Amino acid sequence: MIRLAPRSLFGRTLLVLGAGLLLAQLASLFINVVDRGSSVYRLASQQIAIRVAEAAKVLNHVPAAERAGVLEELNSRDLRIVLSAKPIVVPQGPEELDPYERAFAAAVQRNLREPWQTDVEITTRLRSVRPSPSDTEASTPLGQWLARNFYFLLPDTFTMVTQVRLVDGSIAVFYARVPQEPLKRLETLIPRLLLALLIFFALVALVVGMMTRPLARLAKAADALGANPEGPPLEIGGPREVASVIAAFNRMQSQVRGYVQERARLLGAISHDLKTPITRMRLRAEMLPDGALRDKFVRDLDEMEEMVGSTLEFFSSLGKEPERRQVDIAALLEGLCEDWRETGAETTVSGAPRSPYDAHPQALRRCLNNLIENALRYGGRADVSIEDDGNTLRIAVRDRGPGIPEAEFERVFEPFVRLEDSRGRAGGGAGLGLGIARNIARWHGGDVTLRNAPDGQGLIAELVLPRQPAAGA
Amino acid sequence: MEPQDHALVVDDDAEIRDLLAEYLARHGFRVSLARDGREMRRALDESRPDIVVLDVMLPGEDGLALCRDLRAKSSIPVIMLTARGDELDRIIGIEMGADDYLAKPFSPRELLARMKSVLRRARALPPTRVEGHRLRFAGWTLDLAARHLVAPDGVVVPLGGTEFRLLSVFVEHPQRVLDRNQLMDLTLGREATPLDRSIDVQVSRLRQRLRDDAREPRIIKTVRNGGYVLAANVERVG
Numbered sequence: 001m002i003r004l005a006p007r008s009l010f011g012r013t014l015l016v017l018g019a020g021l022l023l024a025q026l027a028s029l030f031i032n033v034v035d036r037g038s039s040v041y042r043l044a045s046q047q048i049a050i051r052v053a054e055a056a057k058v059l060n061h062v063p064a065a066e067r068a069g070v071l072e073e074l075n076s077r078d079l080r081i082v083l084s085a086k087p088i089v090v091p092q093g094p095e096e097l098d099p100y101e102r103a104f105a106a107a108v109q110r111n112l113r114e115p116w117q118t119d120v121e122i123t124t125r126l127r128s129v130r131p132s133p134s135d136t137e138a139s140t141p142l143g144q145w146l147a148r149n150f151y152f153l154l155p156d157t158f159t160m161v162t163q164v165r166l167v168d169g170s171i172a173v174f175y176a177r178v179p180q181e182p183l184k185r186l187e188t189l190i191p192r193l194l195l196a197l198l199i200f201f202a203l204v205a206l207v208v209g210m211m212t213r214p215l216a217r218l219a220k221a222a223d224a225l226g227a228n229p230e231g232p233p234l235e236i237g238g239p240r241e242v243a244s245v246i247a248a249f250n251r252m253q254s255q256v257r258g259y260v261q262e263r264a265r266l267l268g269a270i271s272h273d274l275k276t277p278i279t280r281m282r283l284r285a286e287m288l289p290d291g292a293l294r295d296k297f298v299r300d301l302d303e304m305e306e307m308v309g310s311t312l313e314f315f316s317s318l319g320k321e322p323e324r325r326q327v328d329i330a331a332l333l334e335g336l337c338e339d340w341r342e343t344g345a346e347t348t349v350s351g352a353p354r355s356p357y358d359a360h361p362q363a364l365r366r367c368l369n370n371l372i373e374n375a376l377r378y379g380g381r382a383d384v385s386i387e388d389d390g391n392t393l394r395i396a397v398r399d400r401g402p403g404i405p406e407a408e409f410e411r412v413f414e415p416f417v418r419l420e421d422s423r424g425r426a427g428g429g430a431g432l433g434l435g436i437a438r439n440i441a442r443w444h445g446g447d448v449t450l451r452n453a454p455d456g457q458g459l460i461a462e463l464v465l466p467r468q469p470a471a472g473a
Numbered sequence: 474m475e476p477q478d479h480a481l482v483v484d485d486d487a488e489i490r491d492l493l494a495e496y497l498a499r500h501g502f503r504v505s506l507a508r509d510g511r512e513m514r515r516a517l518d519e520s521r522p523d524i525v526v527l528d529v530m531l532p533g534e535d536g537l538a539l540c541r542d543l544r545a546k547s548s549i550p551v552i553m554l555t556a557r558g559d560e561l562d563r564i565i566g567i568e569m570g571a572d573d574y575l576a577k578p579f580s581p582r583e584l585l586a587r588m589k590s591v592l593r594r595a596r597a598l599p600p601t602r603v604e605g606h607r608l609r610f611a612g613w614t615l616d617l618a619a620r621h622l623v624a625p626d627g628v629v630v631p632l633g634g635t636e637f638r639l640l641s642v643f644v645e646h647p648q649r650v651l652d653r654n655q656l657m658d659l660t661l662g663r664e665a666t667p668l669d670r671s672i673d674v675q676v677s678r679l680r681q682r683l684r685d686d687a688r689e690p691r692i693i694k695t696v697r698n699g700g701y702v703l704a705a706n707v708e709r710v711g
Contacts, residue, residue: 283489
């Protein structure tokens, strides 16, 4: 289904107000044309009735022989008079006179009563005629165009046919044109209506824009809050309702920030305080006489230390390096992989970036190292490939493990989540590596996503880094 | 067996102090202990240790100040220990003249290895003392704290661990011919076997990082039958 209603508040407000105005204008146009038009028309009819009566009086006094000459004088564009020996039959139309015709006849009669003294036989027929372009009085090209194309919107042009039996028994037929007042009005009304609509829309667009702009800013800020709760508070502005929403949002942001900081501080403090006892335990473990036992202790301590270390890192992986610098990504990856190869791990790097990338160097190194370490831990080896189309830098780290179910792709980024059942915990790890990597990627305006290799042999972790730094980052 | 090395351990945690003493003693060190700056000075007055293991967080005068103080008076190698494992500490530690830096909770084996390595370096080839953690040579800057290179055009070139250690050895001994054995020892902590080409491989990688032409290198030059030499002046920049 096609959606007709606009989605934005701006569009909707504009639509509602615009439709309201249009309806109001149409209603006033209707009143103008139908009601006022008809009263103007009635007034005009009275005038014509008087003219018809005056003409009939004149003809009554003029001898039949001179009437033709007088007719010349009396005929005009709006009133044509024909003399006839017997009544003519007006074609079309019902037998009954309609109220207009009756009113017209009565008006003629009223004005004739004086000289005749007795009732005069008058027949009037109002004949409706569709205007033809030449018929209309519209003088401007727009008026003619309207009359030609929209005649069905206009009231018909009328010719009032009045027959008066003169004293000598002959019949005078008066063809009187009823003015086309409503048409003229419509012609001037439409441009006025269009102009009013245009001005109105411009004003509404301005005002609604002023109201919705702070909301758009708010939405942007809410998005940014997710990525970085440390952002500056929003400037309070706009209408009172919007301003209070912004103020509420700022309060919420500061609460969220407080909460995040509190959580980080707490976990950081615990992790930090664990360092001294772990150091002691490491020393004690080293001095155990039983080699096998010692190794087990050392392994447990390694694991504990890693948890403590990565917890601290997780809460402080951002912000320590405010500067972004151009970094040689190929050198970074080759250095990392070489370090891993020295420990006996299998790692390769393929592909090359087009140019250095604008990064926080230490953070990006940590991010990539975490991805490689993860691949080695769970997938046996890490094959890194670099793709760069000039706009986006993509670094994929592929392992040769069994992969993970698609449903778990997002869950493994959560802190302390490890998929024990499918991958075992042979490698240990605190379950923070991917979360840290993603934090760092998002700090750079990018992201880390997981997918299984198309051939089902291994998991691919892809770091996507946009070349255009995110605004405000 | 080589004569016993004398280590001075300065830490305010009594248990860690005692445990370290016992551990190091088992691995052939003669150990003195100090709880804070005052005791450290007294111990230094009594004897001259070969190496100092110094905790950063000490009551009273902190480890960084003590390290700078010690460095001003003697060239005894110092390994700093800290519970704060962040970059800033490493920068400051290196600025204050520490030879190495280890974050708590450290592995005792790692500490032992670093102590031995620092001692070996101090004996085999006393490094040109540098203050500041950034060293500039031939337009390049080596950042000892961040462990990366900055190219003349400002691009950051991250280094792998071995690359970094090898380059550190070169910039600590500028314009001095280093043979393969010395480089192996200082970089990888082992002797080169007669057919071992790993140093050559590392040097060629390093030249690549430094955008140095392998056929006509300008920065790290090959000395026929000798080894390699960093053919550039090194200056300290903050």
